[in-house]
Amino acid sequence: EIVMTQSPATLSLSPGERATLSCRASQSVSSSSLSWYRQKFGQAPRLLIYGASTRAPGIPPRFSGSGSGTDFTLTISSLQPEDSAVYYCQQDYRLPLTFGQGTKLEIK
Amino acid sequence: EVQLVESGGGLVQPGGSLRLSCAASGFAFSSYWMHWVRQAPGKGLVWVSRINGDASSIAYADSVQGRFIISRDNAKNTLYLQMNSLRGEDTAVYYCAREDYGAMQDWGQGTLVTVSS
Numbered sequence: 001e002i003v004m005t006q007s008p009a010t011l012s013l014s015p016g017e018r019a020t021l022s023c024r025a026s027q028s029v030s031s032s033s034l035s036w037y038r039q040k041f042g043q044a045p046r047l048l049i050y051g052a053s054t055r056a057p058g059i060p061p062r063f064s065g066s067g068s069g070t071d072f073t074l075t076i077s078s079l080q081p082e083d084s085a086v087y088y089c090q091q092d093y094r095l096p097l098t099f100g101q102g103t104k105l106e107i108k
Numbered sequence: 109e110v111q112l113v114e115s116g117g118g119l120v121q122p123g124g125s126l127r128l129s130c131a132a133s134g135f136a137f138s139s140y141w142m143h144w145v146r147q148a149p150g151k152g153l154v155w156v157s158r159i160n161g162d163a164s165s166i167a168y169a170d171s172v173q174g175r176f177i178i179s180r181d182n183a184k185n186t187l188y189l190q191m192n193s194l195r196g197e198d199t200a201v202y203y204c205a206r207e208d209y210g211a212m213q214d215w216g217q218g219t220l221v222t223v224s225s
Contacts, residue, residue: 035211037153044203044218045145045153050211088153092210096169097143097155 002026002091006100014108019076021103023089028069033093036065036074039102040085048087049074081107110134110214112204117219124194124223130187130204130216138162138182141207144189146200147218154200157189158207171197194223 003026013019023034031052037045047056049065052072062077076083084107089100116128130142144156157168157178166178177190187204201220205212 033210037212039153044215045212046215047211047213050209050213054209056211056213086152090153090155090212092207095167097158099153099155102152 001096002029002094002098004089004091004098004100006087006089006103008103009101010104010106012106012108013079015079015081017079019074019079019083019105021074021076021087021105023067023072023074023100025070025072025091029091029093031068033091034065034067034072035090035092037088037090038083038085039088045088076105079105079107083107110206112206112214112216114202114204114216114219117202117221119222119224120194121225122195122223125190125192126194126221128189128191128202128204128219128221130189132185132187132204132206135206137180137185142180142187143205143207143212144178144187145203145205145212145215146198147203148197148200151200156202159187191221194221196223199223 005024007022034052036049039045053065064075086102086104088102111133113131143158159166159178175193179188201218203218204216206214
């Protein structure tokens with residue numbers, strides 16, 4: 001099983017700041033198989049980024065993804081209050097599909 | 109607009125069974141892989157199972173293999189998850205999701221399954 005490890009576990013930043021969320025895979029995964037999701041409290045997850053760097057429909061350009069191999073990053077530039085949520089990475093490269101444990105982003 | 113609506117959750121005793129449904133609309137249902145993902149209270153997302161468009165390829169997480177059965181009825185645009193021999197650790201919100209480009213592009217609102225005596 002490919003273990004996805006996200007860091008940090010919690011991130012507390014102010015509006016307008018830049019957030020950098022990391023996701024590390026226990027073995028190399030294809031970039032086309034790495035996705036990021038956002039889950040606001042009490043809601044279903046929503047896809048943000050797929051293929052490591054492609055924004056899903058309706059996702060603003062301040063969300064960007066990068067990385068390859070085992071190390072991937074989600075960057076949120078100029079944080080907004082509504083960005084407060086838990087963010088998950090997920091790999092679709094090998095079964096079983098696996099998610100990271102999540103990074104909780106708090107907006108001060 | 110893609111819509112996924114789960115139903116069938118509820119309270120069930122350990123060892124019992126439950127069948128979840130996911131009604132899909134707004135896309136060519138039979139053309140897409142579909143998934144079930146669950147989330148225990150206060151915990152993260154865990155993939156449960158997936159099925160391809162014609163149900164010829166199915167996979168399960170080890171934790172549910174042999175107890176859960178995923179299926180679909182393309183004529184009814186509906187995805188199912190038959191859950192048998194339920195355990196306390198199966199308590200979770202269960203989401204169905206549509207896969208596209210290797211990602212879960214669309215999600216339902218989820219249905220809560222509680223396994224307790």
